[in-house]
Amino acid sequence: MADVRAEDILKPRWDPALKGRAQRVLAVLGAASAIVAVAGWFIAVNVLNGHPAAVLFLCIAPALTALLLAAGIAAIAFAGPIGRLLSALAAPIFFGGVAGLIVLVWVYGMATSFVDGLIATTAPAAPHGATVFGGPLTTQVILDALPHPVHCPVVSWLLWPLQFGPVRDVMGLIGVIGFVSLFAMFAIWWERKVAGRIQSRLGPMRVGGWHGWAQSLADGIKLIGKEDLIPAGADRPLFRLAPYLAFVPALCAFVALPFGAYWVVRNLDVALIFVLAMVGVEVIGVILGGWASNNKWSLYGAMREACQMVSYEIPMGMTLLIPIMTVGTLNLVQIGEAQRDGWISWLAFRNPFLFVAMFAYFIASLASCKRAPFDLPEAESELVAGFMTEYSGFRWCLFFFAEYAAMFVVSALATTLFLGAWHSPLPAAWGKALAGGNWLAKGLHGLLFSGPLWFIFKSIFLVYVQMWVRWTLPRIRIDQVLYACVQVLLPLAMVALLGNTFWELLVARGSVLAGLANVILSLIGAVLVLGFVVIMVYGRMNRRRLVGTLAVDHLPGA
Amino acid sequence: MTPEEIARLLQDTFPDAITDVAMGTPQPYVVVAAVRWPQVAYFLRDDPRLGFNMLRCLSGVDRPAKNELEAVYDLIAMRPADAGPDAYWLAASVFAVVVRVDRARPRIPSVAGVWPAADWHEREAYDLFGIVFEGHPDSVEDHDGLHPRRILCPDDWAGYPLRKDYLFPIEYHGIPGTTEYEMPNPVH
Amino acid sequence: MAADTTLDSLPDLLADLDRPTIESSDLRTEEMLVNMGPQHPSTHGVLRLVLRTDGEMVLEAVPHIGYLHRCAEKIGENLQPYQFVPKTDRMDYLAAMNNNHVFALAVEKLAGIAVPERAKYIRIIMAELNRIASHLVSFGTYGLDMGAFTPFLYAFREREYILDLFEAACGARLTYSYITIGGVTFDLPEGFVDRCREFLDYFEPKIDEYNRLLSYNHIFTKRTANVGVIRAEDAIRWGLTGPCLRGSGVKWDLRKCLPYDIYDRFTFDVPVGLPPGGEPPVPPGMPKARVPPGVVVGDAWNRYFVRVIEMYWSVQIIRQALDQLPSGDYRTKVPRNVKLPEASVYLEGENPRGQLGFLVVGDGNPIPYRVKARGPSFCNLSITTHVCRNCLLADVPAIIGSIDVVLGEVDR
16 A cells, blocks of 8 residues: 555546647647648638638638647646636636626627628518528628627627528527526525425535535536446346436427527427427336336336326316417417516416416426426335436436426426516516617616516526425325326316306406406415515524524524 | 133143143243143133233243243233223233243144234244244245244244354355354354 | 254255245236335335235235344343343334333343332433434334425434433433443433423424424325224234334323333323324323324324324423432442343333333343343234235335334344
């Protein structure tokens, strides 16, 4: 043991041979990229007449690659100091990064609307994104149209690809994947904090410093580094496929979710059916995972899951039909727009059947997300981990992410269809003055009256209610789950559907009855929300008295 | 009923089955012949004066000095009080029965039909002492004959650990079983 | 038979290794043999249950024990009683004080050792505190088995105080060896009585909180009511004791029916299983308890609820004992090699899980000839096969959790 020093264990360093080899590889690739960039510049300018696409692919992209590789070489060379700097600045970098992402998204929104405006004025007849790389706008046109502060060629080059549909789609997808990943990481940390607080303890406190904010990051890194284990006798292709079949549909569902009036990757006319279909495909991933594990317990989890998710699709779909019927379209953006007049106009408060439907949908969505009290498929105390028993490392991470993504999707559906989508409780009309102003006013309007932040906030609130229910209630047995579905929720959904049908037929839109119902339900909703806030504040202010001084003074975390 | 009365009642009813009586000890008991034990057991349970409905414990005791194995049955008669359902049940009597068998061929008829609690207790007595309870509901047949299934040791364990002359096996499926200096039963 | 066998002379027994009573060839095509344990989150220890299932329906459940067998009884034939006391700690490790208590009483009865009054009161206080701690664990883990994660942490938060009290008295949090032959090992430290009273005042209202959080919860009631029903006659015949017996409606508690030590000096009541609408006895000043609809006498809910109400009465016993606590010696001076007479004694005490019995056989030496421990969980667990017939898979943890097994005293 004499040749192992303490420093080797405490501060592992790169093997110098490996370091040198990595640097050499990067240097070779960087040099190649630089050569390609220079050659590409000549070809693009002289042979292809400076066509923007050519310049982009033959010159700019290789140049950027060369720069990145050079940065990589520097990072390896100075790994130690850089590492120390990063760990000291980890929190500011992370939070700054998140803030920067938000700013970036906002800038992207302005850029796309600017480009759309240009297309509308200069080439209204050309269908948007009709050709792949011969679009209506050239960099010169963009440059001429840019306002004073950003009037420079670099910006016009950056804005040029945004006129093409595929590019926008790719950016949208990157945004979706980024948002889902960030949300999943946030939700995992938050679930542990919420669970801790409900259980009279603190939750993660150490990793990263402030209330363990980096817990998810650390868990993610640990999971990626774990051994890739496939049980003997497992069906290898299906075992590998199952997590992706569970995760990808949840991601796909985000494509149709409207974060704002124009903040949707694809404004589908059948958006609701698409989202429900994606949530349904997740079941296959779960069943495959349980089957392919070669484990009776996983099989039990998979069978229960199949039973449960499929049966709860029915009340879920039925309760979702009710707002559809009221608004008259499956297009989520239009449904959101129908609720733009503030709290009173939210669909949940239009008539009693919609109000009941909201709660029925929430319960059905709990079951479809496999959340307690319906978490039999992953019931820890009976099935070890249900269908996820044999999954470890990154595969398990994907299942876990899929669960949180699905939670957000169903909450987002509830928000869009019942709770005013991306509108604040204040009517959007009150901010009309802001909406027409400059970029700062527009930003403020989005913040206060109508914007993606409200959508995210409401969905996260519903996710929080899901977590709250999970850590309070015990688990229901499978026969009771099915009983609740078929004998309680389904009749309730049917009655609400019928009731809403008759309401729409018989009660005129602006009549006294409709107005009365609207006002009463809005008041009930407001009382519920305010009651929640009041109870939370009261509990926080009186926490010493409610828990008991013995617990607070003696034990940590009460 | 006091232990003396119970012992007298048993001797009157089964004069040939009760071979010994010990009353002055902290645990008064009678000794019952193994062959007649089930009949005595049914009598103990069903006779209205006795009513021993719970078998508290069945312990094996190894007496190599007398070449005997003992099975000690501790019984209690519990019955509801006359004062109604809200009153505590009464411990009407407490008694013990000892059945002694030969160490070379220890066989006692099973009383699992009388007190189902005896089921697991008899399996444990067989497992740790080797007393074969004939007619046990969970019997298995192997090279040792028909005997109750072992409960604490693995099913293919050799030997009866709580006997005074038990030697720990040298090896069990490749796992070495001896302690220091290869002695299976070291004395410090 | 003496085992001087070598590996060669053993017949090919690997094929029969731990042969289950349920043979694979017995199965019909739609049936499945599932192994629950030995490592499983809800079997409360290393218990192996082999289940024959048809879909979600469990047709038969056979428990296999012995994974925690540590030869305690063999060791008892090699150690003096005061040396054996730590072994009794580890049998039912959640109720170590109670185990020590019963063993000490058995040996003292056999050897005729008198115990000072103060020691008797301290023993009762410790035994009842441990009863509360053990019931808290049982309550918390039962909620956990049913999927309610939160009551578990509340129960353990309360238990931390009890463990702190124990640590102040004897230095250990789980295996105390505090109650020993002749009395207790150390006297109560200064301030113990006040802290104990403070804890009791803090804890008593919490039981009502637990009832409102878990016991009356609709989902919990639906999971445990009418599940694993054991009739009173069956309970007595199968040797069930403790809350399992009382949950079936049998008002039997050793502390009341066959009082041992000084339990007859305290006033307390003992809850039993009741039908819906029934009101279990709760001390005056506490909110009334009630049995929700759907519950049946002898089901899992009643067994669980008996434990919850017992915590109330343990608090009362401790309060009375603290009030009556005399001063004096905490231990008689027992000589090192006390010869045990050539007799046997069998003594049972009311443990949180049932009646723990010790048979101590002396032969004139200081070391006992035979020590037999009758673990309550051993007898309670034997009813599993009888009860888990044609129940759902999700009911198996409900039943095992309500029987409240600790494998340490099943296997010893």
